[in-house]
Amino acid sequence: MPYRSIEDPAKLRRLLQSVLLLQADLSLPVLLRHIVEEACAMVGARYGALGVLNEERTALAEFITVGVEPAVERSIGARPTGKGILGLLITQPQPLRLANLQKHPDSAGFPPGHPEMASFLGVPIAARGDVYGNLYLTDKIGWAEFTQDDETLVVALAQAAGIAVENARLHQRIQDIAVFEDRDRIARDLHDAVIQRLFAIGLSLQAVANAAEPQLGSRIARAVADLDETIRQIRSAIFELTTPGEDQGVRAAVLALVHELQPVTGFEVPVAFDGPVDTAIDHETAEHVLFTVREALSNVARHAAATKASVTLAVDGDRVVLRVVDDGRGMGPAREGGLGLQNLRRRAEKLGGELVIEPGPGDRGTSLTWRARVGH
Numbered sequence: 001m002p003y004r005s006i007e008d009p010a011k012l013r014r015l016l017q018s019v020l021l022l023q024a025d026l027s028l029p030v031l032l033r034h035i036v037e038e039a040c041a042m043v044g045a046r047y048g049a050l051g052v053l054n055e056e057r058t059a060l061a062e063f064i065t066v067g068v069e070p071a072v073e074r075s076i077g078a079r080p081t082g083k084g085i086l087g088l089l090i091t092q093p094q095p096l097r098l099a100n101l102q103k104h105p106d107s108a109g110f111p112p113g114h115p116e117m118a119s120f121l122g123v124p125i126a127a128r129g130d131v132y133g134n135l136y137l138t139d140k141i142g143w144a145e146f147t148q149d150d151e152t153l154v155v156a157l158a159q160a161a162g163i164a165v166e167n168a169r170l171h172q173r174i175q176d177i178a179v180f181e182d183r184d185r186i187a188r189d190l191h192d193a194v195i196q197r198l199f200a201i202g203l204s205l206q207a208v209a210n211a212a213e214p215q216l217g218s219r220i221a222r223a224v225a226d227l228d229e230t231i232r233q234i235r236s237a238i239f240e241l242t243t244p245g246e247d248q249g250v251r252a253a254v255l256a257l258v259h260e261l262q263p264v265t266g267f268e269v270p271v272a273f274d275g276p277v278d279t280a281i282d283h284e285t286a287e288h289v290l291f292t293v294r295e296a297l298s299n300v301a302r303h304a305a306a307t308k309a310s311v312t313l314a315v316d317g318d319r320v321v322l323r324v325v326d327d328g329r330g331m332g333p334a335r336e337g338g339l340g341l342q343n344l345r346r347r348a349e350k351l352g353g354e355l356v357i358e359p360g361p362g363d364r365g366t367s368l369t370w371r372a373r374v375g376h
């Protein structure tokens, strides 16, 4: 676009002042409003608006106005999306100055309740070479129309605005990255340091409880249960931190849990899946599955003296079957000693399933089968 100079020093000072104001550290929404306000003040427009283009640059995604009373704006209803004169600047991104926008052949007219507007000055705002949006000014106060000087001033302001918009966007992106990295670091710390340490404490408390007199033993057992609950809460916080917005599938969660329990079992435990576990198992059932895996593997670690164990999670129709098998000393006649197995049985029955404990393959070790129905 042809370069025009401004002779009037007062106008130049005003422009410089506006440009400097825009360079202040502002968030994008505040900045956009600021740009419209500065443009209105600079050329004496009664109304101003800034339309932000959608990604395809075919219509307006946002429309920020200055000068229109909020009540009036509400009564107009839907925001303009970029038809008529506003659309002209989208298809032809260059300054447009009109004495009366309603007389233009492209004018689509005003919706009911819209204030009357005649003189018009529209200028595109480019950021990094792409058109970001358009600045629209109407009704130059005390004048029949906007002048060539006004156009030159607003074009200059729009250039500064483009840079400021780009700045604000970069700033936002840097903050997003920082937040993301922070989440990752916190999740890693929680997992590696905190959970493992709580596990170790739980295990040594357990050993003390077994040797202690019954009254003390049961108090320690309660403390261990509290620790377990704390670990469970931390784990769900970790899931939320590492998978913002979306749920981690049960498959990944089981794998992560088994891996995390490796220091407890003392050997690597293979995990197999059968059927559409991620889609079929709802969030609540997944919590039970994870709980069962944890209890079964900690039993293997504490009671089985096993050298091998495996986990299988299968889905068949509305049935979920979790099996944990070890090659240890076996359980003998069912024991009612602890709360662990009772708890698993209760959870299974609540979900229309059952818990079966039997000898493992070849009559060796223990096979724990936990069944539940999904979707009820």
Ligand SMILES: Nc1ncnc2c1ncn2[C@@H]1O[C@H](COP(=O)(O)OP(=O)(O)OP(=O)(O)O)[C@@H](O)[C@H]1O
Residues within 6 Å of the ligand: 299, 300, 302, 303, 304, 305, 326, 328, 329, 330, 331, 335, 336, 337, 338, 339, 340, 341, 342, 366
């Ligand atoms: N995989 C296994 N191999 C051998 N024995 C087992 C196995 N799992 C459980 N047991 C035996 O069954 C008992 C009951 O297990 P349960 O999980 O209900 O209680 P716990 O592990 O002793 O205590 P809690 O789970 O309440 O901390 C155990 O004390 C243990 O003797």
Ligand SMILES: [Mg+2]
Residues within 6 Å of the ligand: 295, 298, 299, 338, 339, 340, 341
């Ligand atoms: Mg147990």
